[in-house]
Amino acid sequence: MILDKSWWKYLLAVWMTVVILGAFLYAPPAKGLGETARIIFFHVPTAWLATLAFLISAVGSIQYLRTQEKKYDIWAYSAAQIGLIFAILATVTGSIWAKKIWQSYWNWDPRETSIFILLLIYAAYFALRSAIDIEEQKAKLAAVYSIIAFVTVPFFIFIIPRVYESLHPDPLINPEGEIKMDSRMLQVFINSLLSFTLLFFWMLRLKIETMKIHFKIEQSLSE
Amino acid sequence: MVKRSLSFIHKAYIVFLKDLHVEFRSRYAVNAIFLFAITTLTAISFSIGPIRLRSEILAPLLWIILFFSSMSGLAHIFVREEEQQTADTLRLLTSPNSIFLGKWLFNIILLFSLEVLIIPVFLAMMGVQVDSPGTFLLIIFIGSIGLASVATLIAAIISQASAKGALFAVLSFPISLPVLISGIHGTQLAMDGGTFKEAISDIQILFSFSIVIVTLSLLLFEFIWRK
Amino acid sequence: MWTVKAQEISQKFNQRHIFEGISFEIQSGNSLVITGPNGSGKTTLIKIICQLLRPTSGHLIIKNEENQIDAHQIYPYLGLVGPYLQLYNNLSAFENYTFFARIRSLPVDMKYFRQLMAQLGLKGREFDELRTFSSGMLQRMKYVMAIMHKPRILILDEPTANLDEAGSEIVYGIMELQKKENILILATNEPEEVKFGEKKLVLHS
Numbered sequence: 325m326i327l328d329k330s331w332w333k334y335l336l337a338v339w340m341t342v343v344i345l346g347a348f349l350y351a352p353p354a355k356g357l358g359e360t361a362r363i364i365f366f367h368v369p370t371a372w373l374a375t376l377a378f379l380i381s382a383v384g385s386i387q388y389l390r391t392q393e394k395k396y397d398i399w400a401y402s403a404a405q406i407g408l409i410f411a412i413l414a415t416v417t418g419s420i421w422a423k424k425i426w427q428s429y430w431n432w433d434p435r436e437t438s439i440f441i442l443l444l445i446y447a448a449y450f451a452l453r454s455a456i457d458i459e460e461q462k463a464k465l466a467a468v469y470s471i472i473a474f475v476t477v478p479f480f481i482f483i484i485p486r487v488y489e490s491l492h493p494d495p496l497i498n499p500e501g502e503i504k505m506d507s508r509m510l511q512v513f514i515n516s517l518l519s520f521t522l523l524f525f526w527m528l529r530l531k532i533e534t535m536k537i538h539f540k541i542e543q544s545l546s547e
Numbered sequence: 548m549v550k551r552s553l554s555f556i557h558k559a560y561i562v563f564l565k566d567l568h569v570e571f572r573s574r575y576a577v578n579a580i581f582l583f584a585i586t587t588l589t590a591i592s593f594s595i596g597p598i599r600l601r602s603e604i605l606a607p608l609l610w611i612i613l614f615f616s617s618m619s620g621l622a623h624i625f626v627r628e629e630e631q632q633t634a635d636t637l638r639l640l641t642s643p644n645s646i647f648l649g650k651w652l653f654n655i656i657l658l659f660s661l662e663v664l665i666i667p668v669f670l671a672m673m674g675v676q677v678d679s680p681g682t683f684l685l686i687i688f689i690g691s692i693g694l695a696s697v698a699t700l701i702a703a704i705i706s707q708a709s710a711k712g713a714l715f716a717v718l719s720f721p722i723s724l725p726v727l728i729s730g731i732h733g734t735q736l737a738m739d740g741g742t743f744k745e746a747i748s749d750i751q752i753l754f755s756f757s758i759v760i761v762t763l764s765l766l767l768f769e770f771i772w773r774k
Numbered sequence: 775m776w777t778v779k780a781q782e783i784s785q786k787f788n789q790r791h792i793f794e795g796i797s798f799e800i801q802s803g804n805s806l807v808i809t810g811p812n813g814s815g816k817t818t819l820i821k822i823i824c825q826l827l828r829p830t831s832g833h834l835i836i837k838n839e840e841n842q843i844d845a846h847q848i849y850p851y852l853g854l855v856g857p858y859l860q861l862y863n864n865l866s867a868f869e870n871y872t873f874f875a876r877i878r879s880l881p882v883d884m885k886y887f888r889q890l891m892a893q894l895g896l897k898g899r900e901f902d903e904l905r906t907f908s909s910g911m912l913q914r915m916k917y918v919m920a921i922m923h924k925p926r927i928l929i930l931d932e933p934t935a936n937l938d939e940a941g942s943e944i945v946y947g948i949m950e951l952q953k954k955e956n957i958l959i960l961a962t963n964e965p966e967e968v969k970f971g972e973k974k975l976v977l978h979s
Contacts, residue, residue, distance in 0.1 A: 441724060459787070460786075468770055483728050561877045631862075774821075
């Protein structure tokens with residue numbers, strides 16, 4: 325598999341360096357939002373990865389319940405852990421930007437509310453895992469909870485915009501379906517999104533591998 | 548097929564009657580949920596004093612009382628079976644879904660009976676004028692079914708974990724948020740005299756949410772219940 | 775003719791093997807005794823046989839003639855007595871009986887109930903709440919619930935725990951009767967009880 329080679333990791337390092345430089349030097353400031361808009365190159369990818377991780381975790385959970393195979397639990401758990409990191413990053417970066425632009429760190433904007441709910445779900449997921457002793461029980465109940473949470477999420481998409489008014493800029497696609505971004509901004513943005521996603525899969529792979537090794541050591545110790 | 552599904556519902560009813568009977572003897576859940584609700588309500592009323600609150604604050608207060616009262620009593624239905632070691636006995640008697648439905652029904656009835664008492668007291672103590680009582684009751688009715696459904700499902704999960712009490716609220720809260728947000732929004736509308744038509748989208752969300760959670764419960768409960 | 779068949783059953787908890795590759799087959803008119811030191815997994819195996827626990831690997835098959843009975847249909851045919859299986863302490867003996875009978879779709883028959891209570895030596899306690907019962911009486915009460923539906927498969931984990939001599943004698947009678955036409959499975963280390971098993975399965979820790 326191509327991911328087993330290591331050259332792509334060096335490529336990723338170069339790529340992300342270029343993206344970071346591009347975000348500050350190449351992309352122009354956005355209309356109306358000024359220099360602060362540069363945060364979208366880092367904020368949006370983290371939010372996207374927090375969501376992607378949640379999805380992967382749910383898929384892993386469904387697979388676990390179907391097959392009862394340990395590896396799917398490792399998937400679900402690892403994705404949730406990395407997802408939590410990105411959710412925190414998205415919350416913090418968003419909050420800093422909100423302070424700059426809306427003069428307050430927290431406004432219960434729909435997107436702030438959504439990421440906050442995601443954080444709550446992740447927190448609940450880990451709290452549940454830590455409260456069960458038997459591995460198989462833990463994997464099973466955590467998988468069930470993750471699926472319940474996953475099914476609840478679409479409701480928020482309907483409910484939240486109705487109750488909480490939005491100030492948040494639509495970064496890429498607005499209701500008119502136009503791309504508002506300047507072409508140079510867009511180039512950096514898309515590169516940032518892709519490179520962050522690759523970074524995410526690297527992290528996820530590392531996490532899964534270490535979990536598997538951890539699991540094997542435990543197994544050999546108990547025998 | 549019809550006969551089978553009838554017997555499955557009939558067995559759920561027998562489980563429900565058993566739980567009612569056991570609860571009637573011990574009154575543990577009833578005491579917990581009623582005393583919690585009354586204590587909270589009195590605490591709020593005391594601290595607010597004679598000030599008349601607006602519906603923007605009254606509606607969330609009402610739902611916060613309902614949510615935390617549920618959290619204090621609705622887990623007992625499964626926790627009791629695990630703590631008294633009757634869970635395995637029950638597992639050998641009938642299908643998981645009959646057990647879930649029986650306990651779900653019990654929790655709904657328990658929450659309804661709490662509301663019959665606490666909502667009039669709340670309205671009186673806080674001096675609330677509900678301008679559309681029909682809509683108000685409908686929102687509370689469907690919202691409670693949603694809340695009780697989430698609580699029953701999460702109760703089944705936490706009854707097999709340690710630190711049950713603290714976990715129950717932590718796990719239930721994110722899942723109940725659709726009920727809380729729509730319930731609060733709809734209740735506020737109804738207090739201000741919003742018509743049924745204005746509240747229809749809240750009612751739709753509450754209704755579909757309850758259906759989704761119950762369906763999901765019937766799909767997942769067997770995984771939770773069987774070890 | 776009923777059959778309980780275990781194929782290569784293994785169980786792990788937290789990556790620790792409880793037992794591996796357990797196989798046996800037992801049919802109506804036969805009995806199986808499971809013995810082994812503490813911690814060897816007797817109770818775990820019993821729970822797997824009752825389908826209370828899914829084995830990590832392997833299969834447990836229960837058949838009536840050639841029809842396989844799945845986990846959802848097993849309830850009317852199974853009776854279990856074990857220390858981890860309690861009755862509803864807040865309810866009286868009769869209320870417990872009523873619940874068990876109704877959920878098993880049996881008629882609530884007072885005469886039959888009194889007869890069962892008398893058989894287990896609990897005459898006169900029919901309407902007392904179980905929390906007033908001693909542990910020996912509770913053990914006898916568990917037998918009332920486990921045999922009231924004349925199960926095809928009766929499974930007893932530590933059959934005479936908490937019982938006095940008279941109680942043990944009653945239980946031996948039940949065991950003798952059960953293995954004549956139906957299936958009896960015991961988990962015990964008491965030499966007195968081990969001899970009830972025509973087949974013997976020894977678990978090692």
